[in-house]
Amino acid sequence: MSQTPGKNPRPLLEVRSLGKRFPGVRALHQIDLTLMPGEVLALVGENGAGKSTLMKILAGVQPPDEGQILIDQKPVTIGSVAEAMRLGITLIHQELNLSDNLSVGANIFLGREPTRFGLIDRETIDRESRRHLASVGLDVDPQTLVRELTIGRQQMVEIAKALSIDARVLIMDEPTSSLSQREAEALFKVVQGLREHGVSVIYISHRLAEVETLADRVAVMRDGENAGELVGDQINHDAMVSRMVGRDVSRFYERTARVDVAALGSEQQLTPALEVSDLIVPDHPKHKVSFQVMPGEIVGIAGLVGAGRTELLRCLFGVTQPLGGSVRINGQTVQLRNPKDAIASGMGLVPEDRKEQGLVIDFSVRSNVSLASLSDKAGAGMWIDSAAESEDTHQSIDRLRIKTPTADQVVRYLSGGNQQKVVLGKWLAMNPKILLLDEPTRGIDIGAKEEIYRLMETLAAEGLAILFVSSEMEEVIAMSDRTLVMHEGEMTGQLVGDEIGEEQIMNLATGVVSR
Amino acid sequence: MNKILGIFGLLIFVCLFTTVLNDSFVGQYNLYNTTRWSALFGILSIGVAFVIITGGIDLSIGSVVGLVACLLPMLVVEQGYSPTAAVLIVMLIAGAIGLLHGLLITRLDLQPFVVTLCGLLFYRGFARWLTDDGTLGFGQDYDGLRLLAIGKPCSWATMLFGGGICLFLYGVWNLGRLRPHDDRHADAPLQRELDIERKLSAWSIPAIGVLLALAGSSRFWLGWESGPGTPLLEIAGYQIRSLGIEVSENAASMPSTVMKYAGTFLFVPTLLAFLVWAWQSDAGRMKKPLALVIGSLILLALCVWQLVPLFRSAAADDRWQVGAMEVSGELLKTGLMMIVFVIVGGVIGSIGWLISASGTASGKSKALTPALVATGVMALLGHTQLAATMVPMPMLIMIALAIVASIFLNRTVYGRYLLALGRNEEAARYSGINTKRMIVVAYVLCSLAAGLGGILFALDVNSVQPSGFGNFYELYAIAAAVLGGCSLRGGEGNILGVVIGAAVMRVLYNAINILGISTKLEFAIIGMVILAGAIVDVVVKRIVAKRAVLAAEEAG
Known part of the structure; x- marks a missing residue:
């Protein structure tokens, strides 16, 4: 030296x-x-x-x-x-x-x-x-x-x-x-x-x-x-x-109003939008997962990397097949053999890796937004309805405030936040009932993050059930009406309202306590 | 579109250059043969394009061609099936082969390369065993069936006329669907530009249609030299010939000197105006491409001025002194061709491409597109015997197939799915697309096209040797698809480009023959041209990417 x-x-x-x-x-x-x-x-x-x-x-x-x-x-x-x-x-x-x-x-x-x-x-x-x-x-x-x-x-x-x-x-x-x-x-x-x-x-x-x-x-x-x-x-x-x-x-992460949907649900006898009972995710065959999400509720899933959260969402979306258990959507038991089934029953997934799973990165904004809804709106089951395609694209650009020079810009050249909004736009074009979000704000700038939070709130207020996974503690604490915590494939606990705090989540996430 | 312009530029250049060196290239006989072979290979290339778009590959095409070419005469001549039934049976077999490939690839997760390589070996061996390696043919008894491959339904003049009218009708229908302000999120100037662009391209379709129809029928309404019968007769030519009535092919050689000079004198200034206006529209970004264009034009002029006399005067057994080396006339000719094809061909091929890649042409220059096409066709008709040349039947089949394939790829959800899964299979699956089924569809389409190609090749040649028939055809088809803009990584490709790519392959091959270059060099020259094309492709992609980044940043 x-x-x-x-x-x-x-x-x-x-x-x-x-x-x-x-x-x-x-x-x-x-x-x-x-x-x-x-x-x-x-x-x-x-x-x-x-x-x-x-x-x-x-x-x-x-x-x-x-x-x-x-x-x-x-x-x-x-x-x-x-x-x-x-x-x-x-x-x-x-x-x-x-x-x-x-x-x-x-x-x-x-x-x-x-x-x-x-x-x-x-x-x-x-x-x-x-x-x-x-x-x-x-x-x-x-x-x-x-x-x-x-x-x-x-x-x-x-x-x-x-x-x-x-x-x-x-x-x-x-x-x-x-x-x-x-x-x-x-x-x-x-x-x-x-x-x-x-x-x-x-x-x-x-x-x-x-x-x-x-x-x-x-x-x-x-x-x-x-x-x-x-x-x-x-x-x-x-x-x-x-x-x-x-x-x-203290002012950054804050939901305007938390919904105590559990109470609301029992009052009004609402059917859960998503009800998962004893689901066995193939990646963690030892544990059964059960929970429900009410319409209009935002449920966060916290846990450390490798806790099985992404795997759970992938299983719910039909990417992998559960080894047991059942999924009910609006009270109806559904078989989700592939993402197509999941989409047909009203689900949308914003995946963890938007470049690999969320987007066809070399496609235009238009083609990405329409990709999932294309066949529903196709004439005679096969002709692309370009008018509907344009309409959906422009609606997404307006509603999500996607910053793009034109609707035909290749998605690769948009910023991370705008790319993520394109993924969201794809699902909004489907009018889903349940939105699964996996690390929705990963790698995007603060402004776009805030917009995505606002959007989650608006969508929930419109009656969408939102289930989101996040590794950012503050995000989970701020956004969820209810927080589920996972540890090595096991659902170790559920926190509601004021219970949702950093320490409680960490204890459950590291498997120190379980309830 | 950029890529199509580039590959089209390359085609035009190779044609022009070959014509300058040896004008028998544009003789009726040669034009007919070149278009026929281009069409036959075009059919195979369209098929393999679908597979390449999914990111796969099909190496078995040549062997499928060989198998089908053996089965068809066996069924018809030896087994006595009716031609219709035999064609249906071999197409079914071809489809089944594609289905098998697709299922092995999607269900067992085998690699396309491996599956189709095994196919290549298996179908070839099977065909040889089946036929005991004997040569097969249809003899003289099946000329009706053989018209599928060797029929000459009409002349190119009629083709232009009919095609022009179809294009006009399509254009008018398309205009009816034109809606303003499609992209409401673009800012005002960009909006205006996009609006003009869209309107211009929409209006130019019927305009080009009318002009093509006029050019095609010119020798009637201008009362020029008589052609081979009236259009109606020509359209009916297929049936007439099958009745044994001869249709004259040599009635008209060249349409008219008016056409020749009017076409040329209008085309050159139109092209110049097009280039100048394109440059003005976006001067900053146009400098490099323009320099390239000027440089290559100078190079071309030098070539024509210096090399053409040299080339024409060099005989095969001459001795020439080049520097310190003494070379044979043949080697000299070959060397000259290699230089010209690769350097100038690669550069010129990129001109049209670069123009549109670096700052799209202005509205003014876009407005010139119909005039450019029309005068180009006029010049073409005036200088060549194309108008009087008959259209080979496979060309009609290929055009029909190309139109259907193009609509399938661009206008249906299935085509979109193929493109999407080719780019990113996982994202396509996450969007609810049954990716496995679509991949199977692509392999079935590819094998069906190979089957159709096999039928036509067999009918055309009428003498099938099981051991070698169709060898290497898969590589020609893949090369044509790649030249035409398909990326082997998948997710990219368009049918028009692929068809032009197949034509480039054939024209190159033809040029090598017609210019007296050793055919032993055929592969070497074609290989180098494709390599040059691939290099240009990468360079242009980088330029386009840079532009897109800038555009995105301007948008914030």
Whole structure:
């Protein structure tokens, strides 16, 4: 290491006015960032704030459009992942980047295998791997296949891999999002250990409590720009959140009126719009799920990643087949063999991954909006009714305020929020009775988020039953009339009205309590 | 539309260039043969386009052609089935083959490449075993059936006349459905522009129809040289011939010198005005493409000026000094052709494309479209024997098929579903589309087209060798579809482009023959031209993407 030790060590990594554009989005604008040696810098911000993009640039996955990166105060260009590694920067992705068909040792040395006589030197790999694994406190045989390890342990392998190439900057993108409490605590210990060894860590997380305990310094991003920095005592939940959302937090998420539909329902003897009894989702065959959604009610499903929420929605929508149980829609038992059946019985699903499942991304706004309703409105069952198609499209554009130059713009070039509105428009053109939303505000900007919340409210007021999954705690708390919480495929609880709070949800979501 | 312009430009260029080098290219005999073969391959290409649109591939087309071509004479000649029954049976078999492919691919999740590769091997082997590798044919007894492939129902003049009238009627009907302010969300200037554009394109259809009909019938109302009978007689030509009455084919060679000069002198300035106005409409974005156009025109002029005399004077066994090397006349000719086809062909092919890709042409230049088409057709008729050339029956079949396929793809929900699932199968499924069934439909359509092609090829050639009949046809068909704008990633494609693509393939092949270039180089040249086309495609796509990003950003 070249920098001189002293009271004012020079920054290890500096980023100056970095900018990056994607089709239709300005992902980063004039970003500055400094990282000291042996420091844990937390990077926080809403989804879509540009954190992951910034980290991908630092790790050489994507080139920046403008700006400068300095390491040891020397400007560098990071053209590839290999170059980033040479400079000592390693990114540990949200989705781990291990080849799960290979052994732990093979993964640690992937791409730079030590050789002897032109053959891979397994003994060295074994020996060295053990050493690196020990330094992250992981006691596994390097010969074990990666797929046999838990996610938490796989993450440790990633860290060991980073250490094995003498990483000076370790970037961790949402490392705890799929870890259990115990695994997460083990991870924190490792991170603290790294700091003591002079390795700098950039830690990206949505879990602000973690950030509070772990970070030396916090950099906040909002809409692709710097939104403030917090050091030491300044680091607390409210300070971070207010900078993340850029306004007074308490006023942002708020439903105008919660509906106590359960009470309403028993009063008026309403039939639930959706009634699920003892449903066995194929991904989690051990648990039976039961709940109901009344017309006009917004029900949120909370839980950690991997809790089986997406799988539940997919099963309800007929993408996968339940192993048991029944679904009733407006009191009628329905068989949902495929999405077509689900749509026919009045459901619409805004899927988690809008680019893969929600949209035909190279189709126009018009063709996307009409895709689901096309056959219903077709003349003689096959002729496209272009007048009806235009009408639906323009109604969606008006109602959802989709910002697009024309109705024939290719959806790829719209911003995330507008893309999501196109998906919603597709279902509104069907006049659904039940709307399933899976992470409806993921990766879209704050303005569009708010519009989607308002829309959910309006639709509920019109009598639609809405069931939505969200990983953003505040969103679930603010939007749902009733909250269902899941943990590893099991419905661990149901919260109504004032019971809906962060602590209650977290307890149920982590499986600490169940009721 | 951009892609069609590009591939159409390429077709025109290859035709022009071949004509300049050897005018027997536009002789009646050659025109007839080229159009007939283009039509036959066009039928196969239309079929495979559906499969490619779903993101799949069908490698078995050539073998299906071979199998059907063997079965048909076997059933008719050896088994004594009536021609109608035999045709129905082989079409059923072809359809069943497609169904099998589709089911294996969707139900068992096999890869299309694997399934159809096995098909390629199996149907070929099966046909050879079935026929014991013997050559089959229809002999002289089935000329009525063979008219399907070798019939000459009418001349191209009649075709233009009839087609023009159909286009006119369609255009008028279409005008009746034109509604203003279709896109109420565009801002005012864009709105106006879109409105003009829509009206112009709507009005240009009947206008082009009238002009085509006039051009097609010109030699009657202008009292020019007499053609092969009256249109009515020509339309009835198919039946007349089957009765054994000869219809003269050589009555008129060239329509008229008036047509020739009027067409040419009107066409050139119209084209220039079109280019200039297109440039003015969006000067900033037009510079690069325009530079490309000018550059390629200069290159073309240089080629014509320098290479044509060289080419014409080079005989196969001459020795030529090129730099430090001494080469044979044949090699020299080949080299010249390669250079010209690939470089200039690729660039010119992109002209029309780039014009519309970088800032659509202005209203003024769009208004010129009918005039451009009409004068182009006039020049074409004046300079070639096209008007008097007979239309091969397969061409009529192919045109009918293309129209039906085009309507299916663009106007029905099923066509939309195919495009949607080709782009993103998961999203299509999540939108309630039965994607598996649609994929099966695509394979059935593809095999049916291959079956129809097989019937026509067999009737045309009248001598089927099971071991080689239809070999490589799948690759010609796939290449034509790709040239015509289908993406092998799926979700993209249009029938007109595919048909033109098939024509380009045949014209290239024909040019290689007619210019005396070694036919051993056939594959090499076709390969290079397709590669050039693919490269241009990628480049243009990037340009289009950039424009779309800008447009989206302006919208906020």
